[in-house]
Amino acid sequence: MIRTPKVIHLITRMDMGGSAQNTLMSCLELVGTYDTVLSFGPSSESQMTSGEQHAVDRQMARFRSRGGRVAVFPGLVRRIDPIRDTVTFVRLVRWLRKEAPDIVHTHSSKAGLLGRWAARLAGVPVIVHTPHGHVFYGHFRAAVSKLFLLLERLSDRVTDHIICLTQAEFTDYIDLHVTLPGKASVIHSGVDLQRFKKPEVAPTLTRESLDIDDQTLVVGTVGWLLPIKGPEVLLEAMGQVWQHRSNIALVYVGKGDLEKPLKARVRRMNVADRVRFLGWRTDIPDLMHSFDMFVLPSRNEGMGRVIVEAMAAGLPVVANRTGGLPDLVSDGHNGLLVPPGDAASLGRAILKLCDRPDLRQRMGGQGRRRAENFSLQRMVDKLDALYACLLN
Known part of the structure; x- marks a missing residue:
């Protein structure tokens, strides 16, 4: 009887964010092919609402019903704490030795650092890492970014394969000498x-x-309300748009540290009747079909899978020319690209689509066709092929 290979996925938190959902979808689709274990931290940093937690719980129930197993490590959080991180690292090593997986697949920076070295000490044969967008620029001060770059270069020594979400991310990993092609x-x-x-x-x-x-x-956006995601730049851009057209609503779907400052700024701008803050929602497809365009103002983005969702819904997209976003948005074809952090350019792009219903329709149709290149099945097939190659 042929033994089913065991794959353990490790990520800091399981919530409605892009990296967590990508990891969960991979586990859900491959659990029949591999003995799959999904391990993560308490996810308390996500500060999920009861609705979000319920949605995640339903996904976990689906995963378990297909034969998957879940392991939660209370100390596995994004925030750096030398003592807690050391304790968690030791526990990971012991647990991995007991589980004896064929592959450990880590996701995101913190879980990637702890998980890969723990897997190496535990003698795991194959170690795979998906950064889900690196932190080499745009997230932290220059000194901190350099430290993360050094840690990634060192961790590559115990990594068998790096999965990049976009060609831009792949190029960065090669050009910055993190790994080899x-x-x-x-x-x-x-x-x-x-x-x-x-x-x-x-x-x-x-x-x-x-x-x-x-x-x-309706101008809509979905994502964390954090500085790296640029929601305040979008609001500034909309201030310029409203000088020309008042019949435009802005809808934020998501939450984060900037939610209160954004709401305060909306009140100062006297545009509370034009802005909606919805928090995280489970009806994203329905919301997207109520939008006239989708905007992603991120200063840096690993891939921006939410753009694929918007394209599948037939929406034209305005996004920044940064990270992996140009992999998804072809400027003038299925959307418009602008320089990151440039509120004036972002405002002009939004206004252009507002004034051109024919352009919105054409770009939305092109995006719907382009989205087919980023289907769940394509990702699963490629991931399965990679695992098989590494195991052989």
């Missing part, structure tokens, strides 16, 4: 496109629930 490959984060192609609720009803009428254009 033969040890890395590009596997785009896959999206369940069918969920986004058609809404379950009519867009008019979704708009009604948001108190937005059919005569108002």
Whole structure:
């Protein structure tokens, strides 16, 4: 009888964010092919609402029902704490020795550092890492970024393969001498496109629930309200847009440290009637079908799988020319690209789409076709092939 290879996935938190959802989808789709274990921290840093936690719990139940196993490490959090991190590291080593997996696949920076070295000490045969967007620039001060770069170079010595989400990320890893071309490959984060192609609720009803009428254009964005995601730049850009057109609503889906400052700024701008803060929602496909365009103002982004979701919903996209976003958005084809942090350019791009319904329709159609290149099945097939190659 042939033994099913065991794969352990390790990530700091399991929430509704892109890296967590990518990891979970990989586990859900491959649990029948591999003996799959999903391990993560307490996810308390995500500060999920009851609705978000319920959505994650449903996903975990699906994973378990397919034969997957879950392991939670209370000390595995993003925040750096030398004592707690050391204790967690020792526990990981002991646990991995007991589990004896064929592959350990780590995700994101913190879990990647602790997990890869723990796997090496535990004697795991194959170690794979997906950064889900690196932190070599845009996230921290220059000195901290250099430290992370050094740690990644050292950790590559115990890594068999690096999975980059985009060609831009792959190029950075090679140009910055983190790894060698033969040890890395590009596997785009896959999206369940069918969920986004058609809404379950009519867009008019979704708009009604948001108190937005059919005569108002809706600019929507989905993501963490954190400095690296640039939500304040979007609000500044919209301030310029509203000088030309007042019948435009801005919808933020997500939450984070900038939520209160953004709400305060909205009040100072006297545009509270034009802005909606929805927090995290489980009905993202329905919300996207109520938008007229999608904007992602991130200063840096590993891939931006939410853009694929927006494209599948038929939306034109405005995004920054940074990180892996140009892999998804072809300027002038399925959307518009602008320099990161440039509110004036972002405002002009948004206004251009507001003034051109024909352009919105054409770009939305092009995006829908382009989204097919980033399906969940394509990602799973490539990941399965990589595992098989590394095991052989």
